[in-house]
Amino acid sequence: MRRCLIFEQDRSGVIQSTRVERNSVQQSRCDIIILGGGPTGLALALALGGIGAEVLVIEARPLEQLADDAHDGRVTAIAAASQRMLEAIGAWEGMAAQAQPILDIEVGEPGTIGRVHYDHAELDEGPLGWIVENRLIRRALIAALAACPGVTVEAPARAATIDRDPSFVRLTLEDGTRAQAPLLAVCEGRFSTTRGRLGIRARQKRYGQTGIVCTLAHEKPHHGLAVERFFADGPFAMLPMIGSADDPHRSSIVWALEDGLAADVGALAGDAFAAEVQARFGDMYGRLTLSGRRWSYPLVLVRAESYTTDRVALVGDTACGIHPIAGQGWNLALRDVAALAEITADRLRLGLDPGDAAALAAYAGWRRFDGTTLVAVTDGINGLFANDVFPLALARETGLAMVEHLPPAKRFFMRHAMGLLGDLPRTMRGALV
Known part of the structure; x- marks a missing residue:
């Protein structure tokens, strides 16, 4: 049986x-x-x-x-078109109350002028996306x-x-x-x-990178801002989350590092790990503290x-x-x-x-x-x-700076991130299958 x-x-x-x-x-x-x-x-x-x-x-x-x-620390970014689909199939209602809207996205490379700020108010499409804990999905x-x-x-x-x-x-x-x-x-x-x-x-394709994922509590609110920063040793993302009773201001990080460095960083005690993140992210959200455990996984393209x-x-x-x-x-x-x-x-x-x-x-x-x-x-x-080859470094810095000052390009990339471009299936437009 x-x-x-x-x-x-x-x-x-x-x-x-x-x-x-x-x-x-x-x-x-x-x-x-x-x-x-x-x-x-x-x-x-x-x-x-x-x-x-x-x-x-x-x-x-x-x-x-x-x-x-059970909370496992992991979150998923849900684009606007994906949210419409989840609503169409009857699943969004069960996660909407705990879905953190992404209102702004900041992408940049520290130490350079390469920076782009995407503001959802520049489009009439609602939030750019949502961050939802995997368990709630x-x-x-x-x-x-x-x-x-x-x-x-x-x-x-x-x-x-x-x-x-x-x-x-x-x-x-x-x-x-x-x-x-x-x-x-x-x-x-x-x-x-x-x-x-x-x-x-x-x-x-094995990237030789390990992704470190965890939740951080912080003193100041994130106001729905998602941050992605590109460091020489790997990309770092800080994703806004809905607060909890214990931690009213929370974000999830996804940090990709070379395998050996990731092992060293992952072995740090909680306070030392939070301090390392603080050194990279800065004081924009005030003091950062680790909330819960950390996960790591190899990054592989399949x-x-x-x-x-x-x-x-x-x-x-x-x-x-x-x-x-x-x-x-x-x-x-x-x-x-x-x-x-x-x-x-x-x-x-x-x-x-x-x-x-x-x-x-x-x-x-x-x-x-x-x-x-x-x-x-x-x-x-x-x-x-x-x-870090100079021509590539110059190209990416210049490219980010140009997008920041070209509103049509910014709107294109925002709509692409929202999943609103291309030949979309009916449910991605909010209709039934």
Whole structure:
């Protein structure tokens, strides 16, 4: 026997989970199978479950971890277009109260005239984005599943075999449970094992950098300002957060350092670590103190050689995992989700096969350019600011200064950061799938 998780919400708003015992020989037939129950996989499940599609999510982690509400220190930058999508699929309501609006962004290189200040008031589009704790994103997505009875989550579960024929992809889970659908979406993250099992190769680039992530409390308010500074040893971002009862003024940092230096900095005691951050950031927010623990992870670019294969679509970091330098990782993933959901929903409404060659070609064609562009931008920016060769240093200083004094260029870059440019799926414009 295995357990299936169906999420419901009681009258007080508390998320409840119902575990349904299933015989291990049961076979499920649905419209789409999603491998991976993280934020990307759950967003795809919500987008399609909201139109009545039968969706099966298979997640390797235990149920308790999937719905865990513990603070883990990590945050995500949600662009304006991504917020519209989350609202359209019913997930934004559950995180809106704890979402910190980004009203201004300051980008610069210390010690130079290279600096750009982006002010949301220069556009009539609302905040430039929002900063939300990862745990609150997970909780909101799970809560929204209560309105999607067609979505079933199997956890913990793993696919033992994946077989495909001209019409279906068939999975057998490790306990013998079988499932089939015309389309399989792989949302396992950049180090997906299923991607390789399906014969899709991925190119990796190790930056030799480690990202340090933590929350800092500070004396003065941030006023919704996000700061990104480029140091010779790596980029540093200070992202505004909603305050807590203990710390009314908080920000999250994402600090990329050369691996050896990151190990040394990460080993510092809390006060010494905060002092090191203070030395780089300055006194703009008053005294900085560490709030909670620190996390670190290696920075690796992963790019799949193909977004699709027979009956399969790669989504989010499984297809393209980028450097965090621009805070666009999950926004790129949500554009994948929105595109695949729109194509799939349209074909289901017309009675067409959502996983045939035409559907997959449409998805890959829609998403390939966006992924390629962001890889080039994030990889290029990281390399540009990590190099102190005089011509490059002069070029980046001059470039930032020029953008600061060219309002049309500033508005273009703001709209790009907000995710408002390009061929946007319907949900990114605030419409339903």
